[in-house]
Amino acid sequence: MTGSTAGKVLVVGALGVVGRAALEHFGQRPGLARVGLSRRAPDFAPEATWVSADLRDAQATRAALAAHGDATHVVYAALNEQPDLLKGWRDSGNVDLNTRMLRNTLDALREAPLRHVTLLQGTKAYGVHTGRPMPVPARETDAVRDHANFYFDQQDLLAERAAAQGFAWTIFRPQIVLGVALGSAMNPVATLGAYAALSREAGQPLRYPGHPHLLTECTDARLIARAIAWAWDEPRAHGEAFNIANGDVVLWQPVFERLAALFGMPLGEPVDTRMREAMPEQAERWRAIAERERLAVPQLRDLIGLSWQYADATWAARHPLPVPPLVSTIKLRQAGFGDCIDTQECIVEHLREMQRLRYLPR
Structure with missing residues (x-):
């Protein structure tokens, strides 16, 4: 076609x-x-x-x-x-x-x-x-x-x-997969944005909750x-x-440096946090943010879906993988599709789009 x-x-x-x-x-x-x-x-x-x-x-x-x-x-x-x-x-x-x-x-x-x-x-x-x-x-x-x-x-x-x-x-x-969506089971961009906004609201620095040396792709x-x-x-x-895949590899700690800059907050030391347990308890704080900022999504679960669980798996804090989860994209390139995207840049772009749509606060 x-x-x-x-x-x-x-x-x-x-x-x-x-x-x-x-x-x-x-x-x-x-x-x-x-x-x-x-x-x-x-x-x-x-x-x-x-x-x-x-x-x-x-x-x-x-x-x-x-x-x-x-x-x-x-x-x-x-x-x-x-x-x-x-x-x-x-x-x-x-x-x-x-x-x-x-x-x-x-x-x-x-x-x-x-x-x-x-x-x-x-x-x-x-x-x-x-x-x-x-x-x-x-x-x-x-x-x-x-x-x-x-x-x-x-x-x-x-x-x-x-x-x-x-x-x-x-x-x-x-x-x-990185992109914009509401209520997805696997949306790292939403979890990044909500985690940063909730940490900032609590007066805390942004602290990376994952494995410090996890090398992966998006x-x-x-x-x-x-x-x-x-x-x-x-x-x-x-x-x-x-x-x-995008064509590069990613360590999540440098991504958190970009995330802290986007949300205008300091970067703290890494922390051992199980997101699926700690973050749903922030629902009331999210409602307060949503009301003050007039967000389109007042309920945290409607933004995140099951993605707190996926964040724990993605950042591998408690259960580090035995080897880096990397794939070869040679077959796709040899077939004729060679497009690529910078991972850190696309995360920031998607976060800004979610802010524009009032899914996330600025």
Whole structure:
């Protein structure tokens, strides 16, 4: 599909970090109709068509997509997480549920003239959530299927449907995804901003709560959106899975220096804090900030979702990983997509955007 070719893209999970960035990016493609599917009402992209559905319900999914049987492209970025995020990653019931959600979506589009479907995975494809050492750098051929993981059930289902219906597919495996969203289960930008704002409100310096030497990678959601659009037109991307990352590596302590400067507060010594336990107790303080600053999100949980839990995993304070969770992006570059983004700069950009939207205080 070229940038000027007419079509209709359905972004499933359009209020998440990746879905939101994708829906916004596709607005730059003339002749492309955009449909966002989510359970909640949207707070952005009013020019897109929005539908609401619970993908766990096959009948509700069919009804929601009945008017969009002309979809040509699907970006599947929906995800069901359990209240205990890490346990849910290993839960066979959650594997079955996430696979059923994709199946319900594809069933509702059996007669659609689909050209391409994009599926999102991540480094759990390499067993990073199991505590075992990842290959460094992890390559796409290092994926392990010896544990409960809906990635591969979904991938097998997608490949089967693509062969039957004649559409192409591509899978992306991003590192820690950076972007703008509300209530996401895995949104480091929201946790960074809320943690800084709450520390400042309490008269405390900004203190890094993670492992001091954790080397990792991140992926800007806007980079993923660009890669998705690239894959539509690139035969070398069809039927393939690709790691995708910004192109640099990151230590979190220097990021906190930038964060302290953005929020106009001093930087303190690192601290051993379990975010999932300490930060929900700050809900009243957040409400006071939200009322005074007239923020759009008065409830801390509506901003953060399950992301305090994800922050603990991301910063690895209590359970440092045996090796740095780094991936190779050579396969993606050799296929023709070489875009990159500076990680520290993109974090600051997303934080400023969340301030502009009044999700976070200035």
